[in-house]
Amino acid sequence: MRVENEYGSYFTCDYDYLRFLQKLFHYHLGTDVLLFTTDGAHETFLQCGALQGLYATVDFGPGANITAAFGIQRKSEPRGPLVNSEFYTGWLDHWGQPHSTVRTEVVASSLHDILARGANVNLYMFIGGTNFAYWNGANMPYQAQPTSYDYDAPLSEAGDLTEKYFALRDVIRKVPQGVLDRSEVITLNITGKAGASLDLLVENMGRVNYGRDINDFKGLISNLTLGSNILTDWMIFPLDTEDAVRRHLGDWHGCNNGRHDKALAHSSSNYTLPAFYTGNFSIPSGIPDLPQDTFIQFPGWTKLMSFSNQYFGFVLYRTTLPQDCSDPTPLSSPLSGVHDRAYVAVDGVPQGVLDRSEVITLNITGKAGASLDLLVENMGRVNYGRDINDFKGLISNLTLGSNILTDWMIFPLDTEDAVRRHLGDWHGCNNGRHDKALAHSSSNYTLPAFYTGNFSIPSGIPDLPQDTFIQFPGWTKGQVWINGFNLGRYWPARGPQMTLFVPRHILVTSAPNTIMVLELERAPCGDNGPELCTVEFVDRPVISATPTPSHPPLDLPYQHWGLDYV
Known part of the structure; x- marks a missing residue:
């Protein structure tokens, strides 16, 4: 479990803080969990980011001196695995700057060299993401990052396979078996009578890291032997634990009047059978303003907090x-x-x-x-x-x-509440039309205002709904919601991102979809009527445009929808 990320780049160099985190993680997860840190591959970063008892790893991107980078890690960790916790497959964007890309051959070559050393590597990013709502970051001197976090990753923001994906796959599949050998128990002594049931509950612990073949099959993938005999005639039962929870089932052998006797069967080992346990609890009386946030003390669970103050928007x-x-x-x-x-x-x-x-x-x-x-x-x-x-x-x-x-x-x-309530602009709603938003001004701006409209998914397209992208011809800068889901910021006047990713799970086919746009600077309809306030749905992203005062038409297949003032 990673305790801190690049803390060595922060100016405080507070070891008490790291010790506090170490104790906190041990309190919640136990002492047998390996805790580690990640810092840039430079001595000054590890000087403040590493702590005895926390395994120090490094991060670096393609083109770096791999020998020197892992040499820095070895100064902090003379023994143990070499780990690049963040191998950068691309880079992030900023509004008003060109879309960042990293050449495929450079990334593939560096990954090959890392794996050839028997090192472990985490690809950051393996799949691009989206900064929905207000969750984008920024860097100094202040430059805000856009909604898209495509990152020029092997899998795009929408999950599409790229040339880089296939190149890295080819690198990974050539890594010889045994370079990253598993160190699991492969022999276990058992006792029992002939004819007794032998049960193996096989757990998928997750996919292996990308230093070995990514075709990582799960389950029993080769023969098991008992003494000198190969075991055969296996019966296989896929277990739907999610359904079991929904049905309040008992353990995997069955529930017996609320008590799992088989799960408590005597055994000379330190294990009992896997079992579900359930119970109820009531909120204590005498505490005002219930319910309140609280913590559950159970190893491996995390705490949740809610905040009443405004941090975004x-x-x-x-x-x-x-x-x-x-x-x-x-x-x-x-x-x-x-x-x-x-x-x-x-x-x-x-x-x-x-x-x-x-x-x-x-x-x-x-x-x-x-x-x-x-x-x-x-x-x-x-x-x-x-x-x-x-x-x-x-x-x-x-x-x-x-x-x-x-x-x-x-x-x-609270713009989220405004969307839920279909409120108007920040000065108030006037019979469905924002006259103040169109107030005469010598500037090039209108007042911020909400615009809303509906659209239905076209018929004749199989497996609806599908992922899509939305673009904003003539709009300037703002925020957009579909069916109450905050897709994030758009800013085609600045670029390089012109479209926002629309995941299919927020769309519906059973009823019209509602779209709300908060335009902050100037909408395309202005004094010319609401029919010019349209958005377009396209099947390809545009995140690498060069912004110009008048962006040229985009030759993309699209559906366009008109918006009205709220």
Whole structure:
């Protein structure tokens, strides 16, 4: 079990913290579980990331000096397996930057060299992923990562096989058997009478790592012998434990009035028969606001926590203008205190956008006493290195001209609840149409607003529904939900990602599917009517586009659907 990931890259170098984690893991998992850490293959990283009692592993990508990298690990771990816990098959993206790729032949060559040394390796990523909802990360200097985490992985974000997959498969299948020999017990002494039942409950412990043939068959894959005799006439019973739990069945021999007598059968070994145990519990009385989060003390189980505070999404900051701004007056964040992006409006008229890494000053106009609204978006948290204390919102003063703005009212916005309730824009809903969202402004922005529509899965396509991708012609930047599921951010005006992955399990064929779009900057319909607010469903992803002011049409098969204002 990995205890920490690249802690050596963090500035504190707190060994007490690592010792605390070590004790915590032992408390929950027991002392016979191997605990390990992962750090970059550099002495300074392992100096602070490793601890006696935690097996130190390293991570590095293709093209690295493999001998030197594992040499660094050997300085911390003179004995034991060589392990690259994160062998990078590709790399992550950032908004406004080209899509990252790593050449297949470079990845395959490095993997071959790692396996040739008899080392263990974990491919990161083996299959691309998706940062649904608000779960993308960021790096410093601040660059937010997009919704797609395709990573140029051997299996794409949608699970498609790639050229890289087949190349790495060819490398792995050529590894000689015996390089990564199993070290399991292969002989066991047993006792019993002739004719007695011999039962073997065979557990699939998971697939082997990718240093051996990936065709890793499970079960009894060769003969078993008893003394000098080969055992035959096996009866095979696949066991559906999930169904057993649903039915409240007993142990695998059957339930006997609620007690598993066979499971407690006397044996000279340290084992009893596998068995299910069940019970009930009631919430204790006298505790207010029940139910509450709690912990279950049982080895191998993990705890769950829920948080009432807002950590993701949007917060609205509101104050009033302390002075007349008939002429454009600079609204400034001199210490780059807008984390991360703020959509600015005065009395419902859009003024523009402040951005922590791009725009820290914006000219606005308005009368003294007018409402100044900043809708602040958390674009993703920094998740690596010394800057992970990445606070969100307005983290320092804003000035208007030479005056510091004060008396802010702060409104955490639950966009998920808004979607569930089909609420309107952040100023309120007006008979199904957002007139304020279309308010006249000298800027290129409209107010943030929700748009909603329905679509049905076309007939004549087998095995519906299927995975698909959604793209946003003419839209600028925002968030999208289908049937209440938050797919994540879209930002075709910035790129390189133009489409979002839509997994089939969120789609339905029995009723129309509902789509909601929160457009933050400017929708394509604007003053021209809602019929221009459409989205398109395509069968191929576009995550490597070069953003331009006017993105050219994409020659892709698609279905398009119109959206109306909420």
